[in-house]
Amino acid sequence: MSQIRDISLADEGRKKIDWVSNYMPVLSGIRRDFEKNKPFAGRKISLSIHLEAKTAYLCETLAAGGAEMYVTGCNPLSTQDDVASALVKGGMTVHAWHDAKADEYDEHIRQTVKIGPDIVIDDGGDLVGMLHNEFPELCGQVIGGCEETTTGVKRLIAMDGEGSLRFPMILVNNARSKHMFDNRYGTGQSVWDGINRTTNLLVAGKNVVISGYGWCGKGVAMRAKGLGARVTVTEVDPIAALEAVMDGFSVMPIAEAVEIGDIFVTTTGCRDIITEKEFYKMKDGAVLSNAGHFDLEVDVKTLKKIAVETKEQRRNIMGYRLNNGRWLSVLAEGRLVNIAAGDGHPTEIMDMSFAVQALSARLLAEGAASNKFGSQKIIPVPVEIDQEVALRKLNYMGCRIDSLSEAQKKYLESWKG
Amino acid sequence: MSQIRDISLADEGRKKIDWVSNYMPVLSGIRRDFEKNKPFAGRKISLSIHLEAKTAYLCETLAAGGAEMYVTGCNPLSTQDDVASALVKGGMTVHAWHDAKADEYDEHIRQTVKIGPDIVIDDGGDLVGMLHNEFPELCGQVIGGCEETTTGVKRLIAMDGEGSLRFPMILVNNARSKHMFDNRYGTGQSVWDGINRTTNLLVAGKNVVISGYGWCGKGVAMRAKGLGARVTVTEVDPIAALEAVMDGFSVMPIAEAVEIGDIFVTTTGCRDIITEKEFYKMKDGAVLSNAGHFDLEVDVKTLKKIAVETKEQRRNIMGYRLNNGRWLSVLAEGRLVNIAAGDGHPTEIMDMSFAVQALSARLLAEGAASNKFGSQKIIPVPVEIDQEVALRKLNYMGCRIDSLSEAQKKYLESWKG
C-alpha cells in the first residue's frame, strides 16, 4: 500500500517522466534489453533515491526488467509528489511525499525495506543503514545493492571497515562514467540553476565561496567562473587546494572567506563548515546554500536559534537577521540546493549514472547465481560497464573515437621502447 | 481604475519587490534622493516595461519622486500578476495581466497612455507607437520619454528618420552602463536560467546555436561556453562574425547550423531567423528559444501550422511533431525566454539599467523647464549619468578605482608626446 500525497497529480508526473525519457537514450536502450531479457524476474528491489522524473525513469527501467519495485525518496525536500503519483499509477509501491517530517521520512524508508528486498539501491546510505540497524534479519537475503553517492560510499567503507556490512554493495558512485560526470558537470550546472531560479541574483562580479574542491566543488567552481564570478575555495586537503589555485581561484580559510563572500556553496560531504562564528562575520545580504548530501554543512539549526528575526524572503529563501543587524539568506533550508530548489541534475547526466545503476543491478542479479564476488563486500563497478556506458553515450551524441592498432597496443606494453 | 487579475496576490508580490530592493542599492540611493527632492511632483508618468519585481521597484522609485504612475507591461507573458497587485495595493494604476490576449494587451497600453502622460517610459516601442498612432493629440504635452531596449531604439530612429517622432526620447538602452551590462551579462545569465529551469537539460557538450552576435548574443554565447557547450554563431555582419570566430566559436549560415544544433537561441532583433525550411532540417528533440524582443525570430506560427501533432511536453515547453517524425520543442511560445520562462534579468543588473532610467526621467523633468534639448528628438544619455551610475555601483560592490593626475590628463591631451 503506497503512501503518497495525491494520486490526482499522476498526469503531471507522467508528462515529466516522458520528457526526460527523450533525453536518456542510454537508459532507454538498456530498458529495451531489459524488456526482452527480464533480468529481474521474481526479484524485489527497494530503492531510495531523490524521487523525481529521472529516478522514476530508472524505476520504470528496472520494472521493465521484471523487478517488483518498492520506492522511497532519500531527502524530504527532493521528492516530487506528481512523479511519485505517476509511479503508483503505473503499479509500483511508493512511500514518499514532499517535505516529509523526520519521522515520516524514516517511516517511508522503513516501509520500503521491510518487504525484504533482493536488491537495494541507495543514495546516501539511509536505506542500507536502516536495513542493518532495524532489520538485521532481512540482510541475509539481500543479494547486494548499489550506492549512488560519495557520502553513501564513505559510510559503506566505514561499515565495511568495522566488519558490519552484511551484503555486497557496488560503488556506482565510483564509476568513472558516474562521478566524473554526475558530480562535476551535473552538480556544476544544477547548483547554479537552483541558485539562480531561486534568487534571481546576478552571479557575474560576485564573490562566490565554495567549500570543498572535490569533483562536486570543481564543477560548482567551474560553472561559477563560467557565469563571471570571482571564486574563492576553502579546503582541508593541500593538493586539492593547490589545484584550485592553479585553476585561477583564490584559496583561504573559511574564517577569512566569510568576510568577502556574497554567495556560499558548501560541497564537502562533511559537517559544520559554516557555523555560528562564521555567521557573525558575514556581509549583509549574503546568500548561503549547500550542495553536499546532508543539511549539516551550513549549521542552520544554530542560525535559527541566534537569529533575532526570521522571515521567508522569497519562495525557498529564509532570511535570518542577526543581532548585528545583518540579514543572511539561506536557500532551501540548507538542503541540497540543486534538488531542493531545482529539478536536480540535468537529464543527460543522469542517463549515464542510471545506466551504470541499471547495469550494476543486473550484475547483482546475475552474480547471485554464480556468487562471483566471494566474500568481498565493497564491489567496484567493472570497467566494462564503465566503458560501455561512455561508449553508448558518445554514440548517441554522434561522437566517434579511435581505437588502438595492434602495433600501438604492443608498443604500449613494451618497455624496450 | 486598474485592470489586474487578483488583488489577493499582493502580499506575494510585495515579498518579491522587497527581496529585489535589497540588491538594488543604486536605485535605492536614487529613491532616497527622490523622496527628498520630489522631482516628479505633479507629473504623470506612463510606463510600459516587463512587469515584474525589479520594474515594480522602479515604479515605486518614480512614485517616491512624486510621480503619478500609470503602469502596464510590454509583453503578455512577462507580466507577473502578484507584482501587479502589489503596485495597485500601493496606490498605482496598473493595466496588465499575465497572458493577456493581443486585444487585451493593446487595451492595457491604451488605458495607460490615454491619461495624457507628461513623461513616458517604454520598452520596445509599443507605448510610444500607440501614442503617435491613436492619440496624436496627446503627444504635444509629453515632455519626453525613455526607451529601454535595442528594438525600441531602432524603431525610434526609424520614426525620427521619417520626421514623425513628436517628442524627445532618451535612448536609455544606449547608455554604456546599460547596454554593455544589461544586454550582455543580464541576458547572458537569464537566458540560461530560463532554459535550464524550463528544460532540466544539460548544456555541457551540447551544440548550442546562437543567432546574432550583438551584445545580447555575446552574453548568451559567453555563458553557453561557461556552461560547457560547443557554440555556433550565425550572423549577417562580417565583423561580428569574425569576432565570434576569434572568441572560439564556430560560425556558419543558419541553413547549416540547424542540422547540428541541440539548443537554439535567437538574439537578432530581426524576424524570420528560424523558419519553415529550417524546421524540417532540425534534429529530433531540438530545443528552440528566443531572446530577442519580439516573438518573430522563431516562426512559431508556421510551425504550428505544419506540425502533425502538438503537445505540452513540460510546463512552458510545447512540442511539435513534423511529418518527418521529429519533435521540436519550443520554449515559452518563442517569446523572450528569460522573461517568459524565468524572472528576467538578474536584479543587480537592472539596478544599473533602472538607475539610468530614473536619472534620465529626472533629466526630462528638469529639462522641461530649460528646454535644453532644442528641437533634438533622439537624446543620448549624458555621459555624467552614465559614469555616475557605474561609479555608484562600484562603490556598493566595494571596488575603488584610480583617477587621473593633472600630469596624466595633460599628457593625454598633448600630442607632442
Added chain:
Amino acid sequence: MSQIRDISLADEGRKKIDWVSNYMPVLSGIRRDFEKNKPFAGRKISLSIHLEAKTAYLCETLAAGGAEMYVTGCNPLSTQDDVASALVKGGMTVHAWHDAKADEYDEHIRQTVKIGPDIVIDDGGDLVGMLHNEFPELCGQVIGGCEETTTGVKRLIAMDGEGSLRFPMILVNNARSKHMFDNRYGTGQSVWDGINRTTNLLVAGKNVVISGYGWCGKGVAMRAKGLGARVTVTEVDPIAALEAVMDGFSVMPIAEAVEIGDIFVTTTGCRDIITEKEFYKMKDGAVLSNAGHFDLEVDVKTLKKIAVETKEQRRNIMGYRLNNGRWLSVLAEGRLVNIAAGDGHPTEIMDMSFAVQALSARLLAEGAASNKFGSQKIIPVPVEIDQEVALRKLNYMGCRIDSLSEAQKKYLESWKG
C-alpha cells in the same frame, strides 16, 4: 642610401617574410590586385612601423602597387635587423636598426621623411610629429596618411583640436576590423608570448595586475585568465572598471594592487602608472612589463635611480634591488613587451590590420584626385573597407555567413513593428 646593421642577414629576414606571407591571405589578395593596378605608381610612401616580418610584407605589398618605399621603425627595440636587410636587398630604402639610441632613432625617422613623401604610414605619431615639427614645408605635398595605433590616434585628435594637423590622416586603428582584433586578440596573445618566453615563469595561480581595461587590457586580461591567473584590473574609467568586475576580475587602485601582484602589465596609453611609491610596496620577485605604446607607463628611469643593485637576470630581464632588499624584474626595459621581447602580434591578426592599411593607402592615392575629403583632416576608415576586410578574412578561414532578406531589411527599417 639605407642605414641598416648588416646586409648579410638578408636571407634570414627573407625566410621570416616568406613564412608570414603564408598566413596573411587577405593582404596577399590585395597584393595581387596592386600588382595589376599599380595604385601607387609614382608615389613616395614614408612608413614608420615596428619593423619585423609582417610589416615588411606590408611594405612589399605597397611596393608591389608601384610605391617608392622609405621605411623606418617606430620603436628602437622592435626593429629586427635581418628583416630590415631583406627589404634593402629587395630594393627599398630603410633607415633602422635594432636598439638604436634616441638620437639615432630620431635621425632614422628624419631621413625617412625628408625625402618628401606623398603618403605617410605611421604608428604612434613620431613620423607625423617630426614632419610637422621639422619639415613643415613638406606637409603641403602630403596627400594624407594612415595611423596604426590608439596612441597615435589620440595625438592626431589633439593636433587637429588645436588646428595644427596639416594633412588628412585615416584612423586605421579605429576600424572595427583593426582595433577590435589587433588590440584585443593580437595584444592578448602576444603579450603573454613575450612574457612567457622571456621569463619561463608560470602564469596559473599568479596574481596578474593589468592597468587599463580598454581593448588591449581586455585582451591581456582574457588571456591571463585563459592561462589560469587571478587577474586584478586597475582603471580610471568607472564603466570599464565595472566591465572588468562583471568579467570576473578584481578591481582596485594601483596603490593596493602593487602589494599583491606577481606580474604586472600596463596597457593604458598614459604615463606614470607604476612609479616610485609603487615600487617600494611590491613583493620580492615581482615582474613588471608594459604593453602600451611608450615606455613611460612603468617609470623605469626612476627605478634605475633608486635601485641599490642592478643586474641582467636573464636575456631581456633587468633586475633592480631596492633598499628594502626586494628585487623587481623589468622586462624589455619597460618597452612594448610583445614586440621588444617577442615577435609582435600574431601574423593572422596583422593580416587584417595591414589589409586595412593597404586599402586605406589606396583610398588616399585615389582621393588625391577627387579631393573627396574636403577640409576634413581626421578620416575614419570607410565602413566598406572595414566590412570587406572582415568578409575576406572569414572566407579564407572557411566561414560563411548569412545575409538579410529584403523582408528582413524592411522590417529592421520599419518602426510600426
Added chain:
Amino acid sequence: MSQIRDISLADEGRKKIDWVSNYMPVLSGIRRDFEKNKPFAGRKISLSIHLEAKTAYLCETLAAGGAEMYVTGCNPLSTQDDVASALVKGGMTVHAWHDAKADEYDEHIRQTVKIGPDIVIDDGGDLVGMLHNEFPELCGQVIGGCEETTTGVKRLIAMDGEGSLRFPMILVNNARSKHMFDNRYGTGQSVWDGINRTTNLLVAGKNVVISGYGWCGKGVAMRAKGLGARVTVTEVDPIAALEAVMDGFSVMPIAEAVEIGDIFVTTTGCRDIITEKEFYKMKDGAVLSNAGHFDLEVDVKTLKKIAVETKEQRRNIMGYRLNNGRWLSVLAEGRLVNIAAGDGHPTEIMDMSFAVQALSARLLAEGAASNKFGSQKIIPVPVEIDQEVALRKLNYMGCRIDSLSEAQKKYLESWKG
C-alpha cells in the same frame, strides 16, 4: 671527465640557474635542509633529465645534500649547453650536448651509468633501460631510483610485470602534487609557449587538434581554449573522450580531424598517431607538433620520405611539400615541442616536481638502511611527501587552508551519519 660543448658558456648558464632558483622556493627550502643534514653523503647519483636550468637546480640541491652527481640529458634537443657548462664549472660530471646524434646520446647515458650509481633519477626510462641492458652487474648496488614521467612509469610497470626490474623505483610522476600539476598546468602552458614563440601564429579562431585527453592533453586543450581556439580532441578511451565533450570540445577520429585542423598537438605517449595517410588529408599550412615523450607520435620519418620538397621555414620549423602541392610545417622535428622549441615547463611547476624528486631520493637513501620496501620494486610516493610539497607550495604562495576539527574527523569516519 665531462663531455660538454663549451665551458665558456658557463656564465650564461649560471644566470639561468640563478633566475629559476628565485622561483623555486620549495626546492630551495629542501636544499637548506640538505645542506645541514647531508642525506646523500657518500652516495653517487646518476641522473638523466631534460638538461636545462630547473633540472640543474635539482642537481645542485642533491649535490648540496652530499651526493656525487653524474648528469646527462634525456632528449638530444632539450639539453642546453650553457646550463651543462655551469654544472661542470660547479664541479659535477656532465655528459651531454645539444643536438647529440643517436650514438652520442647513448654514449652520454652510458658514461653516466657506468660509474655505478647508488641512486638513479630517470626521465622516460632510457637510463634505467641501459643499466639493465648493458650493465646488469651494476644493478645490484643500486639502492633505488626515481622516475619523472608517464612514459617511464609505463615502461617500469612493464619491466616489473615481466619480473626484470632489478631495484626499487619510486614513481615520482604518479605523485598527485607532480602529475596533476606538471602534466597539466606545466605542459599546458609550455606547449603553447613553444608553439607561439616558434610560429608567431594566432591561436584564436584556429582549429586545434589535440590527440590524447590524459593530464597532458587536458592541459594543452584547456590552454588552447584559453587562447581562443576551437579545440578538437581525438581519443581511444571512451570515458576520456566523453570528458572532452563535456568540457566543450569536439571529439572525432583522427581521420576526420586531420581535414579540419590548423594546429596539431599529440600528447598520447603512444606511437603513429599522425601517419602517412593522415598527412595527405591535411590542409595547406597545417602546423604539426608533439608533446609526448618520444618523437614517434607524428611520423616525421615517413613525412621526410614522401615529401617532394623540404625547407626550413623559420627557426625550428621544417616545411614539407607533398605531391598534392600542400605544405606541412613540423615544429622541432616532432620532438617535445615545449622543451625542444622552448624552455620546458614553467619554473614554479618544476619546483613541485623536483621537490618530490628530492624528497623521494632522500627516502631512498634512508630506506637503504632500513630496507623498508621489502621486495617491492614499484614504489608509490608516500602520501606524506605529496602533502608536504603541496602545503609548502601553498605557504610560499601565501595561501592558507583549513584543517579538520576532531568532530569533523569523527563524522567522516562514522557511518551512522
